[in-house]
Amino acid sequence: MLEGVKVLSFTHYLQGPSAAQTLADLGADVIKVESPKGAYERSWSGCNTYPGGISMFFLLANRNQTSVAIDLKRPEGREMILKLVREYDVVIENFRAGVMEKLGLGYEDMKKANPKIIYCSCSGYGSSGPYVKKPGQDLLIQSMSGLAALTGSDPERPSPVGTAIVDQHGAVLAALGVIAAVYDREHTGNGHKVEASLLSSALDLQMESLGYYMNGGHFTERPTSGLSTRLHQSPYGIYTTSDGCLTLSLVPIDQLREIFTEGALDGYTAADQMNKRIEFDKIVCAEMKKKTTAEWTKLFDEEGIWYAPVNEYDEVLRDEQVIYNGSILKMKHPRAGEVRVVGHPNRYDGKNAAIRKLPPELGESTAVVMEKLGYDAAAIEDFKRRGIVAVKEV
Numbered sequence: 001m002l003e004g005v006k007v008l009s010f011t012h013y014l015q016g017p018s019a020a021q022t023l024a025d026l027g028a029d030v031i032k033v034e035s036p037k038g039a040y041e042r043s044w045s046g047c048n049t050y051p052g053g054i055s056m057f058f059l060l061a062n063r064n065q066t067s068v069a070i071d072l073k074r075p076e077g078r079e080m081i082l083k084l085v086r087e088y089d090v091v092i093e094n095f096r097a098g099v100m101e102k103l104g105l106g107y108e109d110m111k112k113a114n115p116k117i118i119y120c121s122c123s124g125y126g127s128s129g130p131y132v133k134k135p136g137q138d139l140l141i142q143s144m145s146g147l148a149a150l151t152g153s154d155p156e157r158p159s160p161v162g163t164a165i166v167d168q169h170g171a172v173l174a175a176l177g178v179i180a181a182v183y184d185r186e187h188t189g190n191g192h193k194v195e196a197s198l199l200s201s202a203l204d205l206q207m208e209s210l211g212y213y214m215n216g217g218h219f220t221e222r223p224t225s226g227l228s229t230r231l232h233q234s235p236y237g238i239y240t241t242s243d244g245c246l247t248l249s250l251v252p253i254d255q256l257r258e259i260f261t262e263g264a265l266d267g268y269t270a271a272d273q274m275n276k277r278i279e280f281d282k283i284v285c286a287e288m289k290k291k292t293t294a295e296w297t298k299l300f301d302e303e304g305i306w307y308a309p310v311n312e313y314d315e316v317l318r319d320e321q322v323i324y325n326g327s328i329l330k331m332k333h334p335r336a337g338e339v340r341v342v343g344h345p346n347r348y349d350g351k352n353a354a355i356r357k358l359p360p361e362l363g364e365s366t367a368v369v370m371e372k373l374g375y376d377a378a379a380i381e382d383f384k385r386r387g388i389v390a391v392k393e394v
Contacts, residue, residue: 062359066365071388212231
């Protein structure tokens with residue numbers, strides 16, 4: 001769908017690589033520009049997961065791309081990039097604010113080389129402002145944006161979301177901005193600078209809750225009952241059964257009266273599900289403990305009640321809808337072996353986005369790109385010897 005769109009990706013960690021991978025999944029020709037030592041995510045992985053010695057953190061967010069390895073701090077490296085950008089449509093980067101400018105590769109530098117360039121900067125807080133020097137990282141942004149304080153069941157300690165939700169949402173918003181800019185350029189011929197920040201992404205995730213709060217909505221303290229948020233009516237959360245847990249969402253009081261012990265909700269009205277939600281929720285908690293998970297599941301199905309199992313990852317991977325949707329992709333890597341990753345989330349005309357290229361080896365396309373830029377074999381060997389580039393041996 002984005003075939004013909006050429007992207008230079010100066011990205012590392014998760015937000016930037018995931019944004020570049022989103023574009024690559026959609027057909028864009030993406031080159032990952034790395035240092036000769038390799039991007040950070042090649043040498044770190046959560047849970048110490050290194051199939052075949054390869055970082056899983058790298059494998060999960062760099063597919064459908066190729067790699068060139070250039071030392072951007074060297075004038076020869078900068079010159080190569082400015083030559084290369086003349087032939088490209090998009091630059092995407094997620095260095096700290098000011099780093100690319102210091103290297104002579106900021107938006108204005110790239111724009112001089114290619115006036116129609118679309119330059120996407122991914123950062124923690126934006127390209128300017130009082131926080132530009134602060135570290136921008138998912139967990140930190142969850143805390144300072146209010147997201148962590150919104151969830152959890154401990155009144156004294158907030159609970160962040162247990163995965164990099166802000167990074168991933170920020171990546172999708174960055175890719176969205178790039179696609180919009182590409183579309184506009186097709187009509188106007190104008191390049192653009194797109195700025196995507198984790199802080200703005202975290203606030204976007206809280207569109208609903210912030211909207212209520214800014215306009216008079218009343219929030220409770222973090223609930224110790226089954227409620228999962230400080231703003232929804234009961235029941236809305238994870239509830240303990242006699243032998244497990246189930247999630248309930250926005251069940252009307254009339255349906256609750258049908259399934260709970262007779263008289264359990266006497267004296268309560270539909271309005272109390274919100275106005276007295278903590279008190280109401282404690283009754284829900286007590287009632288849910290009276291039956292097994294299987295008994296509640298059967299009853300909820302019969303009554304058409306909104307519920308879901310609380311799945312661990314092994315259960316998620318066996319889920320029939322996850323399997324049907326083709327959400328998990330398998331890659332056969334020459335060194336890592338068979339690995340599984342989460343695929344592109346959308347389907348197009350009933351089909352999933354395919355893996356066209358494995359996550360690249362460091363510098364696998366350096367020589368090819370240099371040759372296209374007019375460097376001969378002797379120059380490539382000289383650059384390699386001096387550490388300006390890294391070239392994967394064939």
